[in-house]
Amino acid sequence: MRIPCPFCGERDLMEFAYHGDTEPRPDPTAADASQLFFDAVYLRDNPAGRHQELWYHAQGCRSWLVVTRDVRTHEVLGATLAKRGAA
Amino acid sequence: MRYSLFSLARQALRGHRGWQPVWRDAAPQASYDVIIVGGGGHGLATAYYLAKEHGIRKVAVVEKGWIGSGNAGRNTTIIRSNYLLPGNEPFYEWSMKLWEGLEQDLNYNAMVSQRGVLNLYHSDAQRDAFARRGNAMRLAGADAELLDAGAVRSMLPFLDFDNARFPIKGGLLQRRGGTARHDAVVWGYARGASDLGVDIIQNCEVTGFVRDGDRVTGVTTTRGTIGAGKVGLAVAGSSSRVAQYAGLRLPIESHVLQAFVSEAIKPLIPGVVTFGAGHFYISQSDKGGLVFGGDIDGYNSYAQRGNLPTVEDVCEGGMALMPVIGRVRMLRSWGGLVDMSMDGSPIIDRTPLQGLYLNAGWCYGGFKATPGSGWCFAHLLARDEPHPTARAYRLDRFATGHLIDEKGQGAQPNLH
Numbered sequence: 001m002r003i004p005c006p007f008c009g010e011r012d013l014m015e016f017a018y019h020g021d022t023e024p025r026p027d028p029t030a031a032d033a034s035q036l037f038f039d040a041v042y043l044r045d046n047p048a049g050r051h052q053e054l055w056y057h058a059q060g061c062r063s064w065l066v067v068t069r070d071v072r073t074h075e076v077l078g079a080t081l082a083k084r085g086a087a
Numbered sequence: 088m089r090y091s092l093f094s095l096a097r098q099a100l101r102g103h104r105g106w107q108p109v110w111r112d113a114a115p116q117a118s119y120d121v122i123i124v125g126g127g128g129h130g131l132a133t134a135y136y137l138a139k140e141h142g143i144r145k146v147a148v149v150e151k152g153w154i155g156s157g158n159a160g161r162n163t164t165i166i167r168s169n170y171l172l173p174g175n176e177p178f179y180e181w182s183m184k185l186w187e188g189l190e191q192d193l194n195y196n197a198m199v200s201q202r203g204v205l206n207l208y209h210s211d212a213q214r215d216a217f218a219r220r221g222n223a224m225r226l227a228g229a230d231a232e233l234l235d236a237g238a239v240r241s242m243l244p245f246l247d248f249d250n251a252r253f254p255i256k257g258g259l260l261q262r263r264g265g266t267a268r269h270d271a272v273v274w275g276y277a278r279g280a281s282d283l284g285v286d287i288i289q290n291c292e293v294t295g296f297v298r299d300g301d302r303v304t305g306v307t308t309t310r311g312t313i314g315a316g317k318v319g320l321a322v323a324g325s326s327s328r329v330a331q332y333a334g335l336r337l338p339i340e341s342h343v344l345q346a347f348v349s350e351a352i353k354p355l356i357p358g359v360v361t362f363g364a365g366h367f368y369i370s371q372s373d374k375g376g377l378v379f380g381g382d383i384d385g386y387n388s389y390a391q392r393g394n395l396p397t398v399e400d401v402c403e404g405g406m407a408l409m410p411v412i413g414r415v416r417m418l419r420s421w422g423g424l425v426d427m428s429m430d431g432s433p434i435i436d437r438t439p440l441q442g443l444y445l446n447a448g449w450c451y452g453g454f455k456a457t458p459g460s461g462w463c464f465a466h467l468l469a470r471d472e473p474h475p476t477a478r479a480y481r482l483d484r485f486a487t488g489h490l491i492d493e494k495g496q497g498a499q500p501n502l503h
Contacts, residue, residue, distance in 0.1 A: 020501070
């Protein structure tokens with residue numbers, strides 16, 4: 001598996017650390033914030049197919065990336081820089 | 088047919104032409120009292136104990152492929168009960184006790200071999216942690232011995248004791264731990280369940296649930312709709328995918344765990360040995376192959392195969408622990424899908440839907456739990472209340488904060 005880092009180009013999996021789903025952080029001031037945080041922290045769609053996930057280019061440019069990948073085949077479909085509110 | 092020395096001798100005299108199929112390959116009936124989804128070790132054990140311990144014999148096990156074709160056939164066959172937390176240890180010790188009587192109970196050779204499981208420690212702090220774990224195990228009725236470096240050296244003289252970075256200071260030994268033959272466990276439970284009237288239905292993939300409001304009343308499959316009083320899911324690895332048919336979102340990620348076997352060599356490793364400074368564990372099969380593994384790959388996967396960085400990491404762990412295996416050639420490697428739960432512990436519980444029960448989240452430790460999981464899931468399905476040793480395995484513990492986090496890693500499944 002190789003991940004196309006927008007800064008560094010296509011790099012080997014060994015350089016990256018995985019951080020799971022791109023679940024946006026819920027609004028802590030919402031009335032049902034505790035339920036929203038429970039959903040965000042503990043529950044996962046865990047789809048068998050296209051998956052959007054966060055990877056950290058630890059041994060490279062140290063950017064956080066949003067990678068789209070088919071988890072059935074490990075085919076990497078694209079990678080962009082993670083930005084607040086863009087996930 | 089009951090297996091014994093007598094039946095073996097009788098068959099030998101007849102040229103072994105009288106052996107019967109071990110279990111019955113059934114076609115689906117219109118409805119059952121209980122349907123178990125998933126024909127792995129856990130599903131078949133559940134069906135067996137439902138029939139044997141609770142007298143519920145109108146039971147079907149539906150399996151999308153052939154029985155034992157998932158994780159039951161992909162694990163590294165280790166059995167042990169060396170957990171720390173009170174939510175876990177009594178359950179795994181109960182499972183260990185069931186292993187000890189399994190072959191007599193099933194009248195089937197599952198090759199249960201209590202050759203010992205040794206967890207090595209490499210620092211004073213780790214020794215203290217292992218002493219605490221050993222005490223917790225003994226409080227729950229399991230066995231544990233804390234060994235010093237000399238005792239380990241006499242057992243395993245070939246280890247790299249004086250490694251500059253991770254010297255071996257001793258280990259925590261569970262003598263009753265060991266290995267079993269994974270396929271034989273599946274076949275033994277299938278035979279026992281089939282003899283008690285359970286239908287084992289292969290090549291029958293569940294594609295949805297039949298619902299009457301909030302009650303599940305059956306499953307739709309590739310071989311038609313089957314009605315059920317209760318449905319139990321035992322499909323670890325694919326739990327989220329199947330639960331999604333019922334509209335459930337689970338605290339689980341599917342990950343890939345790799346395992347490896349080397350070419351066969353003469354007897355070298357007497358029991359199971361684990362490295363305390365990295366993630367590496369190894370045992371030797373009766374055929375002579377070294378069976379070993381380490382960490383999960385660490386990213387979501389349904390691919391049943393892993394990537395090279397993990398292969399390299401596992402082999403580096405092996406070389407740091409026992410350089411003696413450096414020239415042994417790796418024969419095969421494979422991957423299995425594991426349900427990584429959010430605290431590293433399993434779930435055996437009801438679901439928000441009536442009539443639907445969940446057995447999931449076994450992370451990479453499901454094989455050793457096979458008898459206990461079947462026993463406790465059958466108890467839950469039959470009596471609608473949790474078995475005393477599995478009471479902590481609730482689905483709602485993530486919402487209520489009663490997590491069972493052995494490693495203390497938090498809700499980060501790839502670190503458990």
